[in-house]
Amino acid sequence: GVRAGMPRVLDLLKKHDITATFFIPAMTMEIHPQIMKTLAAEPRYEIGFHSYVHENPLTLSAQQEREVYNKAMKIFVKHVGKKPTGFRSAAWDLTDDTIEIVKEMGFLYESSMMADDRPYQLMSQGKDTGLVELPVEWILDDWPLFQVSWPSKHVALRNTEDVYSIWKEEFDGAYEEGTLYILTMHPQVIGHRSRMAMLDRLITYMKSKPGVWFATHEEIARYVKEQAKP
Numbered sequence: 001g002v003r004a005g006m007p008r009v010l011d012l013l014k015k016h017d018i019t020a021t022f023f024i025p026a027m028t029m030e031i032h033p034q035i036m037k038t039l040a041a042e043p044r045y046e047i048g049f050h051s052y053v054h055e056n057p058l059t060l061s062a063q064q065e066r067e068v069y070n071k072a073m074k075i076f077v078k079h080v081g082k083k084p085t086g087f088r089s090a091a092w093d094l095t096d097d098t099i100e101i102v103k104e105m106g107f108l109y110e111s112s113m114m115a116d117d118r119p120y121q122l123m124s125q126g127k128d129t130g131l132v133e134l135p136v137e138w139i140l141d142d143w144p145l146f147q148v149s150w151p152s153k154h155v156a157l158r159n160t161e162d163v164y165s166i167w168k169e170e171f172d173g174a175y176e177e178g179t180l181y182i183l184t185m186h187p188q189v190i191g192h193r194s195r196m197a198m199l200d201r202l203i204t205y206m207k208s209k210p211g212v213w214f215a216t217h218e219e220i221a222r223y224v225k226e227q228a229k230p
Contacts, residue, residue, distance in 0.1 A: 005191020109221035
């Protein structure tokens with residue numbers, strides 16, 4: 001991911017002159033600080049919060065979850081120079097306490113849930129959290145479609161034409177509705193040569209449609225907040 005995938009991802013973004021949001025675990029920042037310097041060189045990129053070492057919150061108590069996120073936040077600020085506006089949980093799993101912790105930490109948006117395929121107001125215990133939810137979806141994630149993981153017995157080696165078809169058709173639906181389309185990708189998964197060629201083709205197709213906005217999650221969340229004011 002770091003040696004080959006990430007450079008290919010960054011080259012593709014540069015080729016198409018589009019931006020992206022990177023959710024990076026704090027430990028990854030510590031192990032690969034050069035990546036953080038590379039990302040910092042492009043001010044249009046957003047870096048989002050993604051826990052400490054991608055630990056699943058379902059294995060943590062409420063106290064442990066707070067401690068992990070606070071530890072990760074200190075490292076994040078050290079490398080990025082400011083606090084993040086967006087939160088994405090590891091494995092998209094949340095505990096009964098996660099949203100309250102995210103709210104306490106002052107995030108603008110959360111992006112781990114799947115209650116809709118459009119942005120929505122995140123409610124918790126019947127109350128507005130003040131957070132914008134930017135929902136994700138497994139069929140728009142490269143991991144379940146492409147990745148091999150022997151420990152979890154997950155083996156998915158779909159060919160690129162299959163994935164292109166899935167992602168293009170989902171984009172067409174989002175475009176017709178005039179709403180949100182979020183791809184979630186990992187440099188060690190999408191960054192292989194044939195998959196990058198597929199992604200290049202997909203971006204080219206998206207750009208052929210009038211009015212498509214390639215934005216960071218933060219830009220989307222702020223737009224949603226502004227539109228929701230009335």
